[in-house]
Amino acid sequence: MRKIHTMIITGFILYAAVISIYLMQGDLYAIPSGLQGTAADPATFMTGEQIIKAESLSRINSLGYFILTPMQIGLLLILLGVSVRLRDLAGRWFRHSFWQMAAFVGLFLLLFDLLFLPIDYLLLRVNQSYGISNETLALFFSDHIKNFLINGIGTLIIVAIFRLLLNKSPRRWWLWLWLISIPLLLFVSFVQPVLLDPLYNDFQPLQDQGLKKEILTLAEQADIPTDQVYQVNMSERTNAINAYVNGIGGNARIVLWDTILNKLQKEEILSVMAHEMGHFVEKHIYWGILYGMILSFIGFWLASYIYRYSIQRWGAVWGIHGERDLAALPVLLAIVAAMGFLSAPAQNTFSRVMEHRADTYAMKITHNGDAAIHAFQKIAKENLAPVTQPKLIKWFRGSHPTIAERIVYFEQYAKE
Template identity: 65%
Template sequence: MKRLYVGLIAIFAVYVLTFVVYLLKGDLFHIPLEMVGTQADPHTFMTNEEIAKAESLSRIRSLAYFVSSPLQIGLTLVLLGAAVRFRNGVEKLFRASFLQMAAFVLLFSLLMDVLFLPVDLFLYRMDRAYGISTETLAIFWSDQGKDFVVNLLGTIVMAGLFRWLLRRSPRRWWIGFWFISIPIILFITFIQPVVLDPLYNDFQPLQNQALKQQILQLAAQSHIPADQVYQVNMSERTSAINAYVNGIGGNARIVLWDTMLQKLQPDEILTVMAHEMGHYVERHIYLGLLYGIALSFVGFWLASLAYRFFIRRWGSIWGIKGEQDLAALPVLLLIVTLMSFVSAPAQNAFSREIEHRADVYAMRMTGDGSAAIRAFQQIAKVNLSPVTQPKLVQWFRGSHPTIMERIRYFEQFDH
């Protein structure tokens, strides 16, 4: 066991060192020569200090991303011994299987959250230091608590379903789990705008009536049956700019951050909102759900094979009794974390495609490339976002086309 841990630590150390050198030392953000001096060149709309801060913050965030998932996988492996002790403890405390499972999930989730708290605090401090976060410590701790409760309840439900299906069909549980996950995902997507999001922020109808009428007029032209636009008080958490559309059916909402209202001009906001309406009109939320469901089918199948192989090959090393052992649940977490990390490029490639489609729709509706360019220049400036990213970072973290790519597209409509 000691030899295994030493090997894991050595591999992780080499991995981290590689990314430290790549992300912190490399020349990652140069733009093509043909872009120098154009509207996509950050030197034309950002100060040297803003460019340096944007690149520095991006390096730090990327390093945290590439380290976090392998770190979670490694910690989960190391903590399998603790999982066995937790199992022994809850089996002594409770006779009911469900209570044993719920208590085990509570203990292991709490342990993982405590161990990862320094990472969350580090990123919080970094965002504060760079002026992106306006979040107080009180809000930070409140969000941490809400995240823990929401994730805990969701994990208990999913772990309960997994163990029930595993008992009924030890070899084909993944098919049933996949089927059951579909209505659960749809339900969560449906209730998110009206139940989950308000746990964290206050939503209210857009107060700027003139802008509201312009947005509703744009919605009417898009044949969107909207009678309301929402603003959310994100300024208590961040100075960054954003807008989004989420939910499905009658609960779908188009939302602007109040920071956008403060920092963008009306014509710039309209191009951003036309983009968000493009997601709605072209049913990108549903396409995203279908893509995720299809991807999860393959994922659940591979996870079932990996889970069975791991338990049979190495389970006894830690004292795991079999696939239905409570102490084996963290193995599933380990596998899901690994697969989520590995599948990120595929998920982001799909996301970038629909984001570009929404940009196309926005230009079709407004034709105002100048406003769109100004909007994204301001987004880069305020959000401290580099206009370009190295390919590796874009593959794993880039859910949108780079700002440079988007500005180059909008230039076709800059008249």
């Protein structure tokens, strides 16, 4: 075990050094010469200080992403010895297998959460120092507790289903778990706007009746089944601006952050909302679920073989008594985290295609490229977002086309 831990730590240090050197390069966010002086050039709508802060914040957030995910994977494997002790402790506390499982899952997730709590707080302080976050310490801990409880309940449900399927079908559990995950995902998408989101934020009907009327006119053209538009008090958390349409069927909700209402003009807001409605019109949530189903099918199948091999190869060293052992949960979580990290480029490529199609829909319905240009210039400025991204960051974190790419598209549309 000591040799395995040494290999994990050494490999992580080398990986972190390489990523850090890459992200410290000075020309990562350079603007192509063909865009200099155009509407996509941040020098035309951001101050020099804002440009520097945007690039610096992006480097920090990207470093956090590339470091934390592998750190979590490595820590899950290092904590296997602790996992065995927690399994034994839960076994002494409870006789019934369900309560043993609940105690083990709760204790392990709590330990893991507490280990990363200082890092989460550090990232909050970074966003506060850059003027992005307004989150108080009380709000930070309140959200953290809610996240822990929701994730804990979800993890407990998945683990219970996993163990049941593993008992019933040791060789095909991954296939049954994949099939069950589909209705679970649809259920969460359906209830999120009305049950989960209100746990974090206060949603109110949009107060600006004139803007509401125009947004609902766009919604009617998009066949969105709603007669209400909501605004949410996000300024208590952030200075960034955003809006979205989420939910399935009759649970669809049109939501604007109060920050976007305060910082964008009406035509700019309408261009952003038209983009969000484009996702609904083109049924991107369903396409996303379908694409996720395909990726997860491959992922579940591959994870089952890696999990089985890992337990057979190193289970005795770790103190794990087979695939059904509760103490093996960190192994499965590490495999899932690694596969999610490695599949990020494929997921982001698909997402960027849908985002561009939503931009295309917005232009077709508003016919206002200039408003969209101004909206995304303000989004870059207020969110401290670089207009370009280096390839590695774009592959792993770029769920949207770069702001420069979007402004170029809107500019071409405006000229046409």
